[in-house]
Amino acid sequence: MAKITAVSPLAPAAFPALPVIEGVKFAAVAAGVKYQGRTDVMLATLTPGTVVAGAFTRSSTRSAPVLDCQAKLGHSSAEGAAILVNSGNSNAFTGKGGVASVEAITAAVARACDVPQMRVFTSSTGVIGEPLPHERITAVLDTLAANTKVADIAAAAKAIMTTDTFPKGAAASVEIGGKTVSIAGIAKGSGMIAPDMATMLVYIFTDAKISQAALQSLVSAHNEVTFNSITVDSDTSTSDSLIVAATGASGFSVDDNSSFSDALHGVMRDLAHQVVRDGEGATKFVEINVIGAANDADAKTHAMAIANSPLVKTAIAGQDANWGRIVMAVGKSGAAADRDTLGIRFGDVEVAKNGWRSESYSEEAAAGHMKGENIVIGVDIGIGSGKSTVWTCDLTHGYIDINADYRS
Amino acid sequence: MAKITAVSPLAPAAFPALPVIEGVKFAAVAAGVKYQGRTDVMLATLTPGTVVAGAFTRSSTRSAPVLDCQAKLGHSSAEGAAILVNSGNSNAFTGKGGVASVEAITAAVARACDVPQMRVFTSSTGVIGEPLPHERITAVLDTLAANTKVADIAAAAKAIMTTDTFPKGAAASVEIGGKTVSIAGIAKGSGMIAPDMATMLVYIFTDAKISQAALQSLVSAHNEVTFNSITVDSDTSTSDSLIVAATGASGFSVDDNSSFSDALHGVMRDLAHQVVRDGEGATKFVEINVIGAANDADAKTHAMAIANSPLVKTAIAGQDANWGRIVMAVGKSGAAADRDTLGIRFGDVEVAKNGWRSESYSEEAAAGHMKGENIVIGVDIGIGSGKSTVWTCDLTHGYIDINADYRS
Numbered sequence: 036m037a038k039i040t041a042v043s044p045l046a047p048a049a050f051p052a053l054p055v056i057e058g059v060k061f062a063a064v065a066a067g068v069k070y071q072g073r074t075d076v077m078l079a080t081l082t083p084g085t086v087v088a089g090a091f092t093r094s095s096t097r098s099a100p101v102l103d104c105q106a107k108l109g110h111s112s113a114e115g116a117a118i119l120v121n122s123g124n125s126n127a128f129t130g131k132g133g134v135a136s137v138e139a140i141t142a143a144v145a146r147a148c149d150v151p152q153m154r155v156f157t158s159s160t161g162v163i164g165e166p167l168p169h170e171r172i173t174a175v176l177d178t179l180a181a182n183t184k185v186a187d188i189a190a191a192a193k194a195i196m197t198t199d200t201f202p203k204g205a206a207a208s209v210e211i212g213g214k215t216v217s218i219a220g221i222a223k224g225s226g227m228i229a230p231d232m233a234t235m236l237v238y239i240f241t242d243a244k245i246s247q248a249a250l251q252s253l254v255s256a257h258n259e260v261t262f263n264s265i266t267v268d269s270d271t272s273t274s275d276s277l278i279v280a281a282t283g284a285s286g287f288s289v290d291d292n293s294s295f296s297d298a299l300h301g302v303m304r305d306l307a308h309q310v311v312r313d314g315e316g317a318t319k320f321v322e323i324n325v326i327g328a329a330n331d332a333d334a335k336t337h338a339m340a341i342a343n344s345p346l347v348k349t350a351i352a353g354q355d356a357n358w359g360r361i362v363m364a365v366g367k368s369g370a371a372a373d374r375d376t377l378g379i380r381f382g383d384v385e386v387a388k389n390g391w392r393s394e395s396y397s398e399e400a401a402a403g404h405m406k407g408e409n410i411v412i413g414v415d416i417g418i419g420s421g422k423s424t425v426w427t428c429d430l431t432h433g434y435i436d437i438n439a440d441y442r443s
Numbered sequence: 444m445a446k447i448t449a450v451s452p453l454a455p456a457a458f459p460a461l462p463v464i465e466g467v468k469f470a471a472v473a474a475g476v477k478y479q480g481r482t483d484v485m486l487a488t489l490t491p492g493t494v495v496a497g498a499f500t501r502s503s504t505r506s507a508p509v510l511d512c513q514a515k516l517g518h519s520s521a522e523g524a525a526i527l528v529n530s531g532n533s534n535a536f537t538g539k540g541g542v543a544s545v546e547a548i549t550a551a552v553a554r555a556c557d558v559p560q561m562r563v564f565t566s567s568t569g570v571i572g573e574p575l576p577h578e579r580i581t582a583v584l585d586t587l588a589a590n591t592k593v594a595d596i597a598a599a600a601k602a603i604m605t606t607d608t609f610p611k612g613a614a615a616s617v618e619i620g621g622k623t624v625s626i627a628g629i630a631k632g633s634g635m636i637a638p639d640m641a642t643m644l645v646y647i648f649t650d651a652k653i654s655q656a657a658l659q660s661l662v663s664a665h666n667e668v669t670f671n672s673i674t675v676d677s678d679t680s681t682s683d684s685l686i687v688a689a690t691g692a693s694g695f696s697v698d699d700n701s702s703f704s705d706a707l708h709g710v711m712r713d714l715a716h717q718v719v720r721d722g723e724g725a726t727k728f729v730e731i732n733v734i735g736a737a738n739d740a741d742a743k744t745h746a747m748a749i750a751n752s753p754l755v756k757t758a759i760a761g762q763d764a765n766w767g768r769i770v771m772a773v774g775k776s777g778a779a780a781d782r783d784t785l786g787i788r789f790g791d792v793e794v795a796k797n798g799w800r801s802e803s804y805s806e807e808a809a810a811g812h813m814k815g816e817n818i819v820i821g822v823d824i825g826i827g828s829g830k831s832t833v834w835t836c837d838l839t840h841g842y843i844d845i846n847a848d849y850r851s
Contacts (some may be wrong), residue, residue, distance in 0.1 A: 091666050093775075095781075095782070096774030096780060100759045127767070128795070130799035164766065164767050268754065269677075269751070270752055271771065271775035280711070281481075309639070345677065345678060345846070349843055351849040353847035357610070359536065359571030362535070362536045362680075363571070364678070364679050365503070365504055366500075366504030366679065367678065369501055371503060373503075374536065375538065377504070377536075380498065387536070389538075390538050391538035392572050430753075431847070432840055435757055435838065435843060439758070439839070
């Protein structure tokens with residue numbers, strides 16, 4: 036890697052203690068795919084009967100592993116399953132060779148873990164357009180398979196990092212009728228780009244018992260308001276992958292359980308926030324709440340236009356309560372808006388109301404809010420009841436430092 | 444202004460000599476709208492019979508002067524007309540007070556210049572959300588009207604600058620049947636944002652004789668491939684305005700004259716390029732040519748996704764031939780693409796072909812192109828015959844410096 040960077044100032048104090056999820060085992064190893072002196076391949080094995088759901092990048096140039104995972108989702112199975120992830124090379128834009136690499140890896144994992152190849156899910160993250168030296172991965176599979184442990188999720192979180200400045204984990208437990216259902220998840224993403232683009236990878240495990248259809252439905256719904264509601268720089272990886280696996284080991288069925296749904300939502304939101312907190316060069320964590328839009332989709336369009344505006348993001352970096360740039364972003368979003376009903380708040384400070392600077396507006400109070408580490412921007416479009424919340428970070432010299440760097 | 448900045452390294456050597464357009468007179472004055480010690484109001488008076496066409500920002504929060512211009516366009520008239528522009532205050536997001544300011548200014552210009560109020564077009568550029576002190580403008584109108592000169596277009600170009608680092612002008616002459624038809628235009632835009640957002644304002648004058656409908660048709664068509672094909676940071680001003688006035692003084696009718704159309708197109712493209720060359724913090728002028736898309740609209744969507752990608756723009760700033768980021772941008776654009784037909788060139792260097800790194804690819808040759816000041820990125824989507832060209836600049840520390848600054 037071109038650069039060693041300090042941990043993000045927005046990072047949590049420590050990697051959390053994650054509960055053991057019965058039915059899942061982890062192993063990590065240094066295979067030397069690209070990086071030296073660190074683990075770069077992780078394996079998770081999943082007990083027979085495990086249900087797998089997921090969500091993936093919408094990029095039309097998505098990678099071979101993503102296409103392979105998408106083809107395999109949706110099957111329930113009484114057989115075991117496995118997830119294998121490498122960092123250092125994304126196997127994206129690698130043509131037929133990339134497809135052959137996925138075939139070679141998934142076949143080898145199936146053999147080493149004694150699971151059907153249809154139940155082997157892989158992800159690759161790192162440099163784009165370089166052939167993946169998959170023989171370095173297949174060479175370590177027997178070692179990996181022989182050394183899986185139920186408690187090694189933290190090691191897995193570290194092995195999937197590329198230029199993340201901290202490993203990301205989150206967990207929740209739900210007490211349902213005297214039984215405990217646990218959820219534990221890990222993620223990587225939005226760390227530095229060098230040597231190439233960041234990718235968001237997320238793996239969440241639970242011992243809940245749930246049908247594939249019910250799990251996929253929850254994952255899709257929560258994904259829209261968590262991982263699909265964050266942005267660092269508006270750029271979308273070719274490899275973004277979210278996989279959620281439910282082993283059923285707790286024996287407790289959660290198909291229509293709102294407590295479980297809420298807990299899964301919470302874990303997904305927590306990991307999504309950590310991805311933003313590791314945003315390239317980030318010094319501020321920004322929440323954007325849009326209300327009063329014509330509908331929820333319009334609200335999200337407005338919120339994303341604000342979150343992706345370089346002028347808004349640089350103003351936040353400069354601790355500048357520059358509400359004119361919020362007006363601009365709403366105006367350019369393409370979603371319905373009325374200049375004369377627009378209201379804007381920075382934190383608790385009302386900045387504008389009914390299309391005009393608020394009479395009570397205090398530049399000093401607004402500037403005070405902008406000095407904090409957590410910025411909340413509230414926008415009332417004033418024409419309906421659509422709402423949306425998205426999260427982003429500021430745009431700083433650190434982002435330029437990281438991304439204007441040579442790859443090599 | 445918060446900052447004094449050197450002239451953009453991409454600026455032309457000098458302001459060009461612009462031809463006199465018979466039927467147009469200019470004057471500029473220091474009215475102290477906001478700036479001190481410089482001209483900040485310009486007036487252009489237009490001879491009776493002048494035809495006026497235009498194009499404006501699509502922002503849903505557009506300013507009062509923009510709405511007023513849009514309501515007035517499309518009328519042909521045997522009476523005179525006038526254009527008045529102030530810098531320092533954009534009169535945007537100023538509610539009913541903003542509408543009253545436009546009314547006061549246009550009424551005063553009509554009186555001072557003896558033209559109908561329906562034929563007075565105004566633009567305002569500068570800080571957003573502050574009441575426009577229009578009495579400072581109306582106070583100088585008699586002086587302005589009494590001092591208009593046919594040759595003072597350069598003074599007008601300077602008066603409309605906000606944080607531009609150089610005044611922008613372009614011209615063309617067309618010999619048609621022994622007669623000369625002249626075109627002269629000025630623009631401002633994409634200079635620094637402090638104290639607030641940049642706005643693109645363009646005024647083009649010609650002595651051609653043309654119907655309003657024909658002129659509007661030319662302006663709309665050329666606008667799509669010139670001013671609507673440039674981007675600095677994807678952010679759209681609430682005040683962008685392009686006004687084209689044809690005085691008819693040459694006596695030569697150009698309603699269906701392709702030479703005139705080409706010349707007007709050339710002036711518009713030249714001014715559009717100058718706006719990009721004054722992009723905030725720009726050190727590279729970037730042309731993006733997309734071919735082989737499903738249709739022209741898709742090609743433009745791909746080109747704009749590349750041009751607006753922070754990862755692409757920072758790679759260019761870093762002189763990095765990072766073609767993976769081009770793949771990423773094509774993938775995220777939402778327009779149709781096929782990973783396995785994609786081709787990419789940097790200048791004359793073929794980087795990728797049919798979805799895979801080109802066999803002839805030389806990192807050294809590609810890096811050589813990236814070291815130049817003018818970068819050309821060619822993308823062949825490989826699925827159709829749609830094409831589009833857009834222009835942008837790189838994303839540098841200079842952009843952050845300019846935009847993360849406090850407004851005051």
